[in-house]
Amino acid sequence: MPVRRLVPTQEAADLLDLTRQLARDELAPRAAAAEAAEEFPRDVFRTLGRAGLLGLPYAEELGGGGQPYEVYLQVLEEIAAAWASVGVGVSVHGLSCFGLATRGTPAQQEWLPEMLGGEQLGAYCLSEPHAGSDPAAMRTRAVRDGGVGGKGAYVLTGEKAWTTHGGHADFYKVMARTSDDGARGISCFLVPADSEGLSADTAERKMGLTGSTTATMRFEGVRVDADPCLGEEGEGLSIALAGLDAGRLGIAAVATGLAQGALDDAVAYAQERETFGKPIIEHQGLGFLLADMAAAVETARATYLSAARLRDADQPYGQQASIAKLVATDNAMKVTTDAVQVLGGYGYTRDFPVERYMREAKVMQIFEGTNQIQRLVISRALARGGAPTTTVTP
Template sequence: MTVDRLLPTDDARDLIDLTRAIADKTMTPIVDSYECARTYPAEVFAALGEAGLLGLPYPEDVGGGGQPYEVYLQVIEEIAARWAAVAVAVSVHSLSCHPLFVFGTDEQRLRWLPDMVGGTRIGAYSLSEPQAGSDAAALQCRARRVDDADPAAGYLISGTKAWITHGGVADFYTLFARTGEGSKGISCFLVPADADNLSFGPPEDKMGLHAVPTASAFYDQTPLAAHRRIGDEGQGLQIAFSALDSGRLGIAAVAVGLAQSALDAAVAYAHERTTFGRAIIDHQGLGFLLADMAAAVDSARATYLDAARRRDAGVPYSRNASVAKLIATDAAMKVTTDAVQVLGGNGYIRDYRVERLMREAKITQIFEGTNQIQRLVIARSL
């Protein structure tokens, strides 16, 4: 079912139509085979970049699309309805550009940002570590100055980063590493993929999102020029958390796209499948289940759009982003589970996409801050 959207401009409506056309042409025909074979869809990201869909929330004067978050997130949702792994990677790429755009110097932005938001270079966000996930202040990867007396001498990076979406295939990594002690001893860096002494582990064997790798990165005295530090030393957690509010909205939109896809599949099946001489959608017990699924999708979409509109208006939205991420991802898990139930035994086999959607929905409750962390953020705001 095509989602009936309330969009702010005709240009936004055209952008959604363009996204649907590209997604239906480049993603829908291959998503199942690529996910099954764990094949990286390089051609899909090339098509999205060429169409200008990889830098939508950034201004046109730096190579972006100049779109409000309200519109950008609905583009993410449309992509997720076809291919969640690609939508997650697009959201993470946008997240990875945020520190440079907001905290970088004019010279840094001019040097790197056009290629990043213009879609020719794909980024990854490198915050988590094997023992530092939700507790970002506990990270141990260290950036040591080559010469304390010469700030221009640069850094040597040592340590391990984990759970990197696009790990091993991205063109750049927004890295958070320790330059001092405590929560104010973390700094942000922009690391090129071809940096010396930087290597990656094999892709994690995940429950879902198989086509886009998630991997660990290993820094072994990796040299990094001083001009690749973003912001001041010790500003890293502030930078990381400012980006995460936006990233949580991206994951909320992905979750809604997943849920909408599962709802569509369940409704279509319920119209086609008959029992006792009637389509199963005409049985009240199943009709009410589908109604609850539809209400959950609509409610989740409303929460992320509310947070996005607050972001676009320049007013505080951190709590709203956490609410959106919590509501949307919990809804995705429930709706995809219920879709499997609607399809019965067929829902449990891989011939039907709801099985994949259910596996993919689970991770949305975990990354960009677990839903327990979102509850903590919301509780602290009360």
């Protein structure tokens, strides 16, 4: 089912056309085999970076594309519709660049052109085995050590769980404790992958997204020199949470793309498969199920775009980001489950991709903050109340 989109400029329309072409020619033909073999497609990120698609929402002077977030998210959705693991990877890479772009010094930001151009791949280290939804409970520590590295050097010790691109990334954005002052005692660091003492455990054996490597990263006396701290000491958690708002919109777009892919496959099958002398899409029971799937996909898309437009207008959007993540990922779980139902027994086999879509959808209700955490964020925002606002945009 073709997606109807409204974009602000012809440049944005051209970017979406380019993305569809790359998704059709470079991503879709490789996805099933790579997922089955659990192969990480590092070269794909270089291809997307060289096409200018990794750094779209970042300023041109930093090496980005200078595009509104609503455009970037629709590009991300198109990527995910072809290959969800790559969509997740693009979102995580963008999240790993966020602190550097927003809080990095000019010297630190010299990394950004290669990051946003895909030559350097990023990872984001926040969660720990005992501290998933409660990042303020983290134990990974960063201790100052003047030593050989000079003033301002830190030594990092600890472990970070569930790291997307773990073991494959070129740099790691790491949250570590620099004091015991609770949430105010966490700082943000950029750690090169070749740092001595940094290692990755064996990748997790996951239900889905098997083309996206996830691993625990271990920091065993990792020394980080040359102005490594992003922002000031103690600002790490605020940097992380600000990035997570944007990251939740990224996952909402990825989940919407995954659901769109499942819907497209289900509709195509229902148009070809016949029972009782006509295509099954013409049977009301099946037709109504597909109609509900289409409504769920459109609802998810409208929800993440509404939040993105708030972000583009420099308005608070944290509550709306949580709503978008909640709605899009719950809808993706339902749509992919229903897609399996449309295909019947065939949907339960690995000969058709919808069983993979269903497995991939599940984790989207879990990462970037579980959907229970999203409900907590939303309910707390409701409790705070506040007056309605109307913002005029050009």
